[in-house]
Amino acid sequence: MIAPVVRVPRLACKSGEVRPGERAIPEETPVAIVHNxxxxxxxxxxxxxxxxxxxxxxxxxxxxxxxxxxxxxxxLEFDAGVEVRLWLNETRASQMVARRRQIAGPTGCGLCGVESLELAVKPARAVPEGRRFSVSDIAQAIASLPPAQRLNHETRAVHAAAFWNPADGLVAVREDVGRHNALDKLVGHLTRTGEDAAGGMVLLTSRVSIEMVQKTAMLGAAVLVAVSAPTALAVRTAEAAGITLAAIARDDGFEVFTHPHRIEFGGAERELIAHVG
Incomplete structure (x- = not known):
């Protein structure tokens, strides 16, 4: 298979000096998802x-x-890229709709080729109630993510999506140049391994758009924590789906945008929850 990371020669210009050397950078290739x-x-x-x-x-x-x-x-690997071929059973194959998306955009742009605005902003699936997390749980989860980002350590150029629960800590991390791709990879892994998504939280190194909320809802995770800010549409979508959305998560804290009842704040918890709604 194509290596996910390559090393290339470069010149480093720093503090008035120019030095030759190498830089590890992420590979990027067209990947076709093929059904039957x-x-x-x-x-x-x-x-x-x-x-x-x-x-x-x-x-x-x-x-x-x-x-x-x-x-x-x-x-299957070809000169032009990679095909991931899935062969569906007869029942599902007969139910496949005629809609086709041809997404040939930069680093998994996510919405290229969608023929209907309604499809682009389709409501997210409602999530189960799941469990509650403490402030220290969220801090611990976010702190555990950077050391586990192997590809990003080499390249400083990829996104990560991860799953964390109190019993096991960081269960899985998936990385990609595309933030949507990283989360899709995580969803695929957790589904294949039978992980209880309602028992933990999804972590993102990227901003939170509507697609990231929709994908988290499809997984069935009730808590989504990101290091960057959400869009307004993402907040509305998370609210409708019942997802607790925390973002701008840093070493010194985070901000909660929807369904704060799953977070144990301590003392003035009732007043805090009422403030968000």
Whole structure:
């Protein structure tokens, strides 16, 4: 398979000096998601964990509703890129809709080729109640993420999506040049391993857009924590789906935008929850 990281020569200009050397950078290649011989989408992605990507993308896009609907999956490498081929069972194949998305955009742009505005902003699935987390839980989860970002350590150029729960800590981390791709890979992995998404929280190193909320809802996770800010539409979508959305998470704290009842603040908890709504 194509290596997800390559090293290239470079000149470093720093403090008035120019020095030769190398830099590790992330690979980027076209990845086609193919269902029963028909290309559904083409994304620019990091060539790693592509079976997870194929499963996760198919789940969050609604092409499949469960892994049992996939008879087989294979990854084929060509000069022009990689195909992830999923062969669906007869029942699901007969139910496939005619809509096709051709997404050939920069680093997983996410909405290229959507033919309907309604499809782009479709309501997110309602999530289960899940469990509550303390302020220290969220701080611990966010602090555990940077050391686990292997590709980002090498490149400083990729996003990460992760899953954390109090019992196991950081369960899984997936990275990609595209933030949507990273989350799709995480969804695919957690679904394949049977992880209880309601028992933990999804962590993102990127901003929170509507697609990130929609994908988290498809996974069934009730708490989403990100290091960057959300969009207004993402907040409205999280509110409607019942997701607790915390963002701008740093060493010194975070901000909660929706459903704060899942967070144990301590003393003035009732007043705080009433303030957000």
């Amino acid at each position: 011989g028909s290309t559904y989408a083409v994304m620019m992605a990091t060539p790693a964990d592509l079976e997870d990507f194929g499963y996760g993308f198919s789940l969050t896009e609604g092409v499949i509703g469960a892994l049992s609907e996939v008879d087989s999956i294979e990854t």
